[in-house]
Amino acid sequence: MTEAFSSLFLAALAATLALKLWLGWRHARHIARHRAEVPAAFRDAITLQQHQLAADYCIAKTRFGLFSALLDSLVILALTFGGALQWLAGIAAGASASPLLSGLLLIVGVATLTGCISFPLSLYSTFGIEARFGFNKTTPKLFIIDQIKGLLLGAAIGLPLVALVLWLMDISGPLWWLWVWLVWTGFQLLMVALYPTLIAPLFNKFSPLQDLELKARIEALLQRAGFKSQGVFVMDGSRRSSHGNAYFTGFGAGKRIVFFDTLLGQLDHAEIEAVLAHELGHFKRRHIAKRIALAFALSLGFLFLLGQLLDAPWFYAGLGVSTPSTAMALILFFTAVPAFTFPFTPLSSSLSRRHEYEADEFAANETDAGKLVSALVKLYRDNASTLTPDPLHSAFYDSHPPAALRINHLQGNR
Numbered sequence: 001m002t003e004a005f006s007s008l009f010l011a012a013l014a015a016t017l018a019l020k021l022w023l024g025w026r027h028a029r030h031i032a033r034h035r036a037e038v039p040a041a042f043r044d045a046i047t048l049q050q051h052q053l054a055a056d057y058c059i060a061k062t063r064f065g066l067f068s069a070l071l072d073s074l075v076i077l078a079l080t081f082g083g084a085l086q087w088l089a090g091i092a093a094g095a096s097a098s099p100l101l102s103g104l105l106l107i108v109g110v111a112t113l114t115g116c117i118s119f120p121l122s123l124y125s126t127f128g129i130e131a132r133f134g135f136n137k138t139t140p141k142l143f144i145i146d147q148i149k150g151l152l153l154g155a156a157i158g159l160p161l162v163a164l165v166l167w168l169m170d171i172s173g174p175l176w177w178l179w180v181w182l183v184w185t186g187f188q189l190l191m192v193a194l195y196p197t198l199i200a201p202l203f204n205k206f207s208p209l210q211d212l213e214l215k216a217r218i219e220a221l222l223q224r225a226g227f228k229s230q231g232v233f234v235m236d237g238s239r240r241s242s243h244g245n246a247y248f249t250g251f252g253a254g255k256r257i258v259f260f261d262t263l264l265g266q267l268d269h270a271e272i273e274a275v276l277a278h279e280l281g282h283f284k285r286r287h288i289a290k291r292i293a294l295a296f297a298l299s300l301g302f303l304f305l306l307g308q309l310l311d312a313p314w315f316y317a318g319l320g321v322s323t324p325s326t327a328m329a330l331i332l333f334f335t336a337v338p339a340f341t342f343p344f345t346p347l348s349s350s351l352s353r354r355h356e357y358e359a360d361e362f363a364a365n366e367t368d369a370g371k372l373v374s375a376l377v378k379l380y381r382d383n384a385s386t387l388t389p390d391p392l393h394s395a396f397y398d399s400h401p402p403a404a405l406r407i408n409h410l411q412g413n414r
């Protein structure tokens with residue numbers, strides 16, 4: 001059983017890596033082949049120079065993604081068969097005789113190790129790629145402050161949560177996975193409720209929308225759609241990046257609408273209204289509630305699975321570990337599972353794209369579809385999103401439909 005599981009895991013890891021490399025290679029090749037010409041539908045709005053900048057940017061990001069995928073697989077091999085987890089478990093067991101404390105130490109050790117590997121990657125992504133294409137606005141100082149804040153926040157929230165989960169796994173009997181699921185679900189809901197007012201302000205400034213004309217326009221739209229919120233806020237996204245966005249956050253009557261200041265600078269009022277109507281569409285069609293319910297159902301399924309693996313010796317031995325423990329089971333599970341779930345990515349992507357079309361239809365009914373089209377074209381242009389993704393790569397990964405299809409759909413070809 002142990003050897004069979006080892007082989008199965010290695011095969012899944014290799015297949016997942018091969019699939020990632022093949023899709024990324026196809027994507028970069030497809031973009032490069034269409035670099036010489038702006039697609040006909042976009043020739044009025046996007047220059048050849050802008051099109052080529054987007055092509056180079058997307059190819060650079062794709063290549064970086066391939067490198068990260070390769071590194072990721074090597075790290076997983078080093079952790080499991082390379083003995084890194086076994087080594088860390090030895091140190092943690094030596095540091096404390098309490099299983100709960102040594103379990104917590106092991107998880108902190110693994111998080112530190114993987115954090116040290118991902119830090120230079122995030123440094124290169126921000127100051128290498130984003131800066132080279134003119135999108136990065138963050139300074140080294142702000143970057144370091146962000147990292148430290150993230151670390152402290154992760155420790156303040158993560159450590160008590162992990163300790164609680166480990167404790168529940170040890171004391172609550174064969175149905176522990178159900179208890180852990182209840183705690184996890186409650187924690188997620190609490191985060192959604194607290195994020196807009198407690199966490200997001202640690203990283204950004206949120207100020208009420210000042211532009212009265214725009215505000216009146218937005219309020220009229222919200223009223224037409226029967227949407228109650230705690231107000232419309234502008235976030236200083238331009239401190240870190242010139243990429244623009246808009247989103248909803250929070251729960252029930254505590255919902256907020258947040259615009260990046262960069263987005264307000266890019267679009268005119270009618271376009272902003274159309275973008276907001278699209279976001280409202282997600283809300284009105286219950287996409288957000290559906291996504292949350294799906295995530296909860298999946299986490300219940302995965303916790304049940306972990307419940308079956310926790311006491312199986314082949315699960316540990318098959319991944320190169322000889323000292324079973326609850327903390328080790330958690331780590332191995334999160335290390336091994338992505339290799340098996342990756343091939344199912346298109347299911348989630350296609351559900352998301354269906355939701356995007358539905359939100360676009362809502363926006364087209366509530367506002368001017370032509371304005372959403374012109375807003376999207378500006379956003380593709382200013383964010384250097386490729387207009388010519390590889391169709392297979394797009395079907396596999398993309399949460400949003402490709403530019404040409406999406407605009408065609410908005411123009412009434414449904």
Ligand SMILES: [Zn+2]
Pocket residue numbers: 278279282355356359
């Ligand atoms: Zn959307």
